[in-house]
Amino acid sequence: MGKVTGFMDFPRVAAENVPPAERVKNYKEFVLHLSDEEAKTQGARCMDCGIPFCNNGCPVNNIIPDWNDLVFQQNWKQAIEVLHSTNNFPEFTGRICPAPCEAACTLNINDDPVGIKSIEHAIIDKAWENNWVIPQPPKNKTGKKIAIVGSGPAGMAAAQQLARVGHDVVVLEKNDRIGGLLRYGIPDFKMEKSHIDRRVTQMEAEGVVFKTNQNVGENVDPEQLIHDYDSVILAGGAEWPRDLPVPGRELDGVHFAMDFLPNQNKIVAGDVIKDQITATGKNVVVIGGGDTGSDCVGTSNRHGAASVYQFELMPQPPEKEIKSLVWPYWPLKMRTSSSHEEGCERDWSVATKSFIGENGKVKELVAARVEWKDGKMQEVPNSEFTMKADLVLLAMGFISPQQTILDKFGIDKDARGNAKAETEGENSYTTSRSKVFAAGDMRRGQSLVVWAIREGRQCARSVDEFLMGSSSLPR
Incomplete structure (x- = not known):
């Protein structure tokens, strides 16, 4: 490495953020990237550890020590070449990935x-x-035609890889803009959509054709796609949300997170949304403690909510993990997101029992404390409580992709309702239907952007092998 003792000489320095009081006034990104000198110093902390566990911790297997060393040398151009060799869209992952690579870093054992x-x-x-x-x-062009259903990170990665080896690629997106859940699921303050737009421009110059308002199974016939194209890749997101079937669920003001978040993306893009769900002046309760719940918190604060609470069914995790037990794997520990820092009361081991309304609108939430014994949840006696709730956002994760599209393609599903396809062997990412492949959330269920990019890249290689007999694309 560039400086053998760098990990002992320099402390970790994170990129600075715009202060919470300022950043909640708009929907712009607020994480500032490191200066050249700061990046050089942080790159110097990369150890000559022998076995870089970070490579395996990263789903796309980024060659992390190499570009850390190149940044230390200030050889930025070669650094991006190494980074792009494994990751088509590092501007996405560099902003919204939770960084499992850092959990696997050898230095993380004791520092x-x-x-x-x-x-x-x-x-x-x-x-x-x-x-x-x-x-x-x-x-050179191969003359082979491929249709990709879904323009999120899996679809975009597959499209770029296949276009670069000469195939004619058409990406079909059901929404009015390209990007899938990157566009209409990730708030702009975490990732501005200009990053998607300039990648689309790049990919169009590489030959990829993007078509919007193409809802396959509705206004696009799956059988016609299979007939017209040499291969079809299903790369849509996991959009079937987990519901909360309790009394009062039908009340106005109780919504899925994905009825709330995408419209704000559209507003930022300049659209006019009739009857937009807003948190302005409301007592907001977010049910679900994951990333989607955190996004609801940040958006509610920017709307000007009167109060924001977030409930999680599971117990509060420990402040710090026991590294000797979990390293190099992703640890369970207390995580405070940037949205939480902007203002939010959080509570754990809380189960929502019902919603109480007035004139058809939600006004209160009834919940109770729970405890977990022998893997089973039990309500704590005499722990029921009531609180104000003018807006309730259900952010409890996603069960699977929407079943309609899988049914209309007539492909087999796994036990969780995802497209059934293996990732290893000669026919990786192939479904039960000839010529039809599946990758990303469509195959694995709700997951990370970095996993979607990995699967899109690997699926592209499998499709190339299927069409051409062999492939030069990386696995």
Whole structure:
């Protein structure tokens, strides 16, 4: 490595954030990337550890030590080449990935891990600033046609890989803009949509054709796709939300998170939304303690909510993990997001029992404390309580992709309702239907953007092998 003792000489320094009081006034990104000197110093903390567990901790297997060393040398152009060799869209992951690579960092055993995510963020921003991210159109065309259903990270990754080896790729998106859940699921304050737009421009120059308002199974016939194309990839998101069937669920003001978040994305993009669900001046309760719940908290604060509470069914996790037991795996520990820092009361081991309304609108929430014994949840006696709730957002995760599209393609599903397809062997990512492949959330269920990129890339190689007999694409 560039500085052998760097991990002992320099402390971890995270990228700075715009203060909460300022950033809640708008929907702009607020994480500032490292300066060149800061990135060099943080890159110097990467150890000569022998076995870089970060590579395996990263779903796309980023070659992290190499680009850490290149940043230390200030060789930014080669750093982005190494980064792009495994990750098509580091501006996405450098902003919204939870960084399992850092949990797997060898330095994390007894110290703060290398700031891998912040270095990745700095590399790709530097590359865009210097016009190093350019189209890579194929030298030759194969004449093979591929349709990709879904324009989220899995679909985009698969499309870019396949276009670069000469296939004619058409990406079909049911919404009015490209990006899938990146566009209409991730708040703009976490990732501005200009990052998607400039990748679309790059990919169009590489030959990818994007078509919006193409709802396959509704206004696009799946059988016609199979007939017209040499291969079809299903790469849509997991959009079937987990519901909460309790008394009062039908009241106005009780909504799924994905009835709330996408419309704010559209407002930021300049659309006019009739009857937008807003948190302005309301007592908001978010049910669900994951990333989607956190996004609801941040959006509610920007709307100007009177109060924001977030309930989680599971017990409160420990403040710090026992590293000797969990490293290099993703640890269960207390995590406070940037949205929580902006204002939120959080509570754990809480089960919502019912909603109480007035004139058809929710006004109160009835909940109780629960405890877990032998893996089973039990209500704590005499723990029931009531609280004000003008807006309740259900953010309890997603069960699977919407079943309609899988049924209309007539493909087999796994036990969780996802498209059934294996990731290993000669026919990886193939479904039970000839010519039809599946990747990302469509195959694995709700997951991370970085997993979607990985599966999109791997599925692209499998499709290329299916069409051409062999493939030069990386696995």
